[in-house]
Amino acid sequence: MGFQRIILVHYHEIGLKGHNRATFEKRLQKNLEVLLGAYPVVTIHRIAGRLVVFLKEGTDHAMAVACADAIVGVPGVARVSCGFKGERSMGALGAMACAALAEAGPFESFKVAARRNHTDFPIDSMQMNRDVGAVLCAAFPDRRVQMKGPDVTVGVEVVQNAAYVYARSVRGIGGLPVGSSGKVMALLSSGIDSPVALWRMARRGAVPVGVHFSGRPQTSDASEFLVDDIARVLERTGCIGRVYVVPLGDHQREISLDAPPSLRIILYRRLMFRVAERLAEAEGARALVTGESLGQVASQTIENLCATQAAVSMPVFRPLIGTDKLEIIEQAQALGTFELSSQDAPDCCTLFMPRSPETHAKVAAVEAAEAPFPIEQWVGELAEAAEARDYACPGYKPPRGRKG
Ligand code: ATP
Ligand code: MG
Numbered sequence: 001m002g003f004q005r006i007i008l009v010h011y012h013e014i015g016l017k018g019h020n021r022a023t024f025e026k027r028l029q030k031n032l033e034v035l036l037g038a039y040p041v042v043t044i045h046r047i048a049g050r051l052v053v054f055l056k057e058g059t060d061h062a063m064a065v066a067c068a069d070a071i072v073g074v075p076g077v078a079r080v081s082c083g084f085k086g087e088r089s090m091g092a093l094g095a096m097a098c099a100a101l102a103e104a105g106p107f108e109s110f111k112v113a114a115r116r117n118h119t120d121f122p123i124d125s126m127q128m129n130r131d132v133g134a135v136l137c138a139a140f141p142d143r144r145v146q147m148k149g150p151d152v153t154v155g156v157e158v159v160q161n162a163a164y165v166y167a168r169s170v171r172g173i174g175g176l177p178v179g180s181s182g183k184v185m186a187l188l189s190s191g192i193d194s195p196v197a198l199w200r201m202a203r204r205g206a207v208p209v210g211v212h213f214s215g216r217p218q219t220s221d222a223s224e225f226l227v228d229d230i231a232r233v234l235e236r237t238g239c240i241g242r243v244y245v246v247p248l249g250d251h252q253r254e255i256s257l258d259a260p261p262s263l264r265i266i267l268y269r270r271l272m273f274r275v276a277e278r279l280a281e282a283e284g285a286r287a288l289v290t291g292e293s294l295g296q297v298a299s300q301t302i303e304n305l306c307a308t309q310a311a312v313s314m315p316v317f318r319p320l321i322g323t324d325k326l327e328i329i330e331q332a333q334a335l336g337t338f339e340l341s342s343q344d345a346p347d348c349c350t351l352f353m354p355r356s357p358e359t360h361a362k363v364a365a366v367e368a369a370e371a372p373f374p375i376e377q378w379v380g381e382l383a384e385a386a387e388a389r390d391y392a393c394p395g396y397k398p399p400r401g402r403k404g
Contacts, residue, residue, distance in 0.1 A: 083166025179395015241396025
């Protein structure tokens, strides 16, 4: 009795109706097709509320698990199960269940959880549970059935004309497929917070484009390399489309020579926001994203957040505004960016820092301090000087007339 090795990808169906749902499914399917390029995948099909990843004949369990691990972190994925597809006969169900359970790793107890999608299959789920359970009890005589909290649950799903059986099932990251919610421009430092903020927007389906301000030519380009490393981590799950690198050092120096020291940081930040907004307009992105968290540092008081926000008219999303540093760190660790972000690299933020920055900036005072500088001209120059680097992100479309 032949059956094929597959990976079943489940997603939450809540809130997905009609046209919305087909768009969501196609987006996720496309994203997985590209992201799994390095794995032995034959094809990915959509069947009634799930995606089925078909693996090449001869693919072993370890490779299937590696492939499943590459899927769990992809936004839009609620659950990933490794198993088999075969015909919907009780004989095939029993054989697939034995094969799946044999690969499940060490376990003492198990149960069967069957469901059928169409009632045209004559055997109901209770009966399937009993029948498949009986086959497994015979094949694994020294293991016991346990209904509450078993070590392994053998999933059996009869969908349309086929049956899917799996024993290894892992929760996914959830959210929406990248590319289903438009584009955002995320200010990306090489610090801990901003990659997490960017990723949170990606998990809600936005396509993030990053912009990094380096201190070049006043500092080395070390932070640019770190940001590239961070972007490559985000790229694994298709969470970043492109990064612009903008050398801000010379302009910061100009500000530091003439602006009141206490307001410098705010002026640097307003300049960063303006350049980000300019690049966002060219990209067709509709909002800026930062990793700011209320009160975390002197520059993140409500007054200062308002004073920087006032420089732009585009909305600024701050997904971390109400989070604690520890929560952010945990998320960065789970994401795989923490180690990189913990490395020291001077970027524009470490340049020309004043000794006592203003913590309650007033917009009028900030505007007065900014007045002597040719801001409009600078924004144009800096946006022009931005260097783009592209990453694998199926939902990302570059703007016309500007190649990476
Ligand atoms: P992070 O950990 O993200 O660097 P932070 O705690 O160091 O944040 P700030 O330096 O005040 O805090 O930066 C706040 C936000 O401003 C960052 O999360 C990021 O979105 C943006 N930002 C700061 N520095 C840069 C930079 N060099 N390039 C691009 N964006 C930056
Ligand atoms: Mg920082």
